[in-house]
Amino acid sequence: MLSLDDRLRANPAAVTREAEGELVVVLPEHGKFVVLNRVGMRVVQLADGARSLRDIAALIAEEFCADMAQVAADVLKFSGTLCERQVLLPVAPPSS
Amino acid sequence: MLLKFGIAGTALEVQGATEWLSPLRMVWAAWTPAAAVVPWSVDVLPAPDFSPPTAPLFETLPRCNGGVCTLLSAGFEGCVDATQGHAYLQAHPHATPADIGYFLRVTLAVQAFARGGLLFHAAGVVHREKGYALFGLSGSGKTTAAQLSAPDPVLNDDLLLLWPDSAGWTMYATPFGKRRGNVLSAPLCAFLRLMKASEVFVVPLPCGRALGELASNTPVMVGDPLCLPEVMARWEGIMRQIPVYALHFRREPTFWEVVDAELG
Numbered sequence: 001m002l003s004l005d006d007r008l009r010a011n012p013a014a015v016t017r018e019a020e021g022e023l024v025v026v027l028p029e030h031g032k033f034v035v036l037n038r039v040g041m042r043v044v045q046l047a048d049g050a051r052s053l054r055d056i057a058a059l060i061a062e063e064f065c066a067d068m069a070q071v072a073a074d075v076l077k078f079s080g081t082l083c084e085r086q087v088l089l090p091v092a093p094p095s096s
Numbered sequence: 097m098l099l100k101f102g103i104a105g106t107a108l109e110v111q112g113a114t115e116w117l118s119p120l121r122m123v124w125a126a127w128t129p130a131a132a133v134v135p136w137s138v139d140v141l142p143a144p145d146f147s148p149p150t151a152p153l154f155e156t157l158p159r160c161n162g163g164v165c166t167l168l169s170a171g172f173e174g175c176v177d178a179t180q181g182h183a184y185l186q187a188h189p190h191a192t193p194a195d196i197g198y199f200l201r202v203t204l205a206v207q208a209f210a211r212g213g214l215l216f217h218a219a220g221v222v223h224r225e226k227g228y229a230l231f232g233l234s235g236s237g238k239t240t241a242a243q244l245s246a247p248d249p250v251l252n253d254d255l256l257l258l259w260p261d262s263a264g265w266t267m268y269a270t271p272f273g274k275r276r277g278n279v280l281s282a283p284l285c286a287f288l289r290l291m292k293a294s295e296v297f298v299v300p301l302p303c304g305r306a307l308g309e310l311a312s313n314t315p316v317m318v319g320d321p322l323c324l325p326e327v328m329a330r331w332e333g334i335m336r337q338i339p340v341y342a343l344h345f346r347r348e349p350t351f352w353e354v355v356d357a358e359l360g
Contacts, residue, residue: 013321015321015324015325015328017307017325017328017329017332019303019304019307019332020302020303020304022302022303022304023304024304024307024308024311024328025308026308026311026312026318026324026328028318028319028320028321028324029319029321031312031318031319032312033308033309033311033312034308035302035304035305035308
């Protein structure tokens with residue numbers, strides 16, 4: 001179960017192409033694909049392993065002039081789906 | 097014995113045991129390589145020291161990286177190397193001609209990609225002298241749609257070879273599935289992504305979805321992380337020439353009337 005404090009990064013094995021404002025992500029190991037809209041594409045682009053999901057939600061809420069609470073909920077749910085499909089991978093929290 | 101096999105710009109010269117290659121040579125007789133096409137050499141070698149196969153080679157997923165694909169499982173060890181233009185399979189004597197045929201299919205997929213074509217998971221129907229590639233993952237209805245297309249020729253109900261030419265792209269019959277008629281190729285007119293539905297209609301497939309669908313139906317090469325960007329770029333090039341539609345169809349042959357009305 002993800003939380004807004006989690007950090008994710010794009011699966012380095014995934015191959016992506018932009019097509020008419022959408023992002024096509026193909027995972028060679030599985031031969032499966034997902035197509036992401038503009039917001040989904042931003043989530044994947046911003047998931048660099050350093051930003052938390054809260055950071056990503058804040059950036060997206062600002063970029064798309066949307067309600068932060070709603071965006072945070074959507075980013076959390078959407079990121080969970082992308083993790084299940086291995087498009088995004090969890091990053092271990094830094095050891096203190 | 098020697099088996100020569102090829103489609104369009106592909107050619108394989110396979111050296112191996114008669115009991116493995118003789119049945120393939122009979123079934124694949126229609127696919128003689130063109131004389132001008134340089135073949136890859138393929139060795140199919142018996143390996144009595146291997147443990148016997150526990151499953152058909154078909155169940156072994158090729159592991160590919162940069163055009164070098166390996167297949168490893170009980171009773172089998174194979175490698176296809178596009179950089180060397182060579183492939184080999186060592187197989188326990190209990191291996192069957194079907195196992196060898198599967199290995200040659202993988203080899204053909206790698207060679208086709210290396211030479212500018214693509215092996216494609218689709219049923220090829222020649223309707224009114226135009227080639228339609230009906231595609232979708234297993235269970236999407238390729239075989240059903242091919243059967244419902246009678247008496248139109250079916251190049252193959254599962255795997256086609258796509259090859260570029262001066263006029264665009266041509267789809268070629270392969271021996272890796274069921275066929276109807278003796279037509280061996282047709283100019284590619286459209287891709288139809290099969291969707292089982294209660295109503296019959298055709299709509300353009302959105303670009304991103306089409307690219308993902310086409311790439312994921314590119315056997316062997318979709319699993320090669322180094323080649324996958326080029327696979328997708330090649331599909332993008334094809335999509336600029338050949339339209340991709342979703343064909344919502346039900347189990348009756350009327351869908352061609354809808355396709356004719358929409359696509360001419």
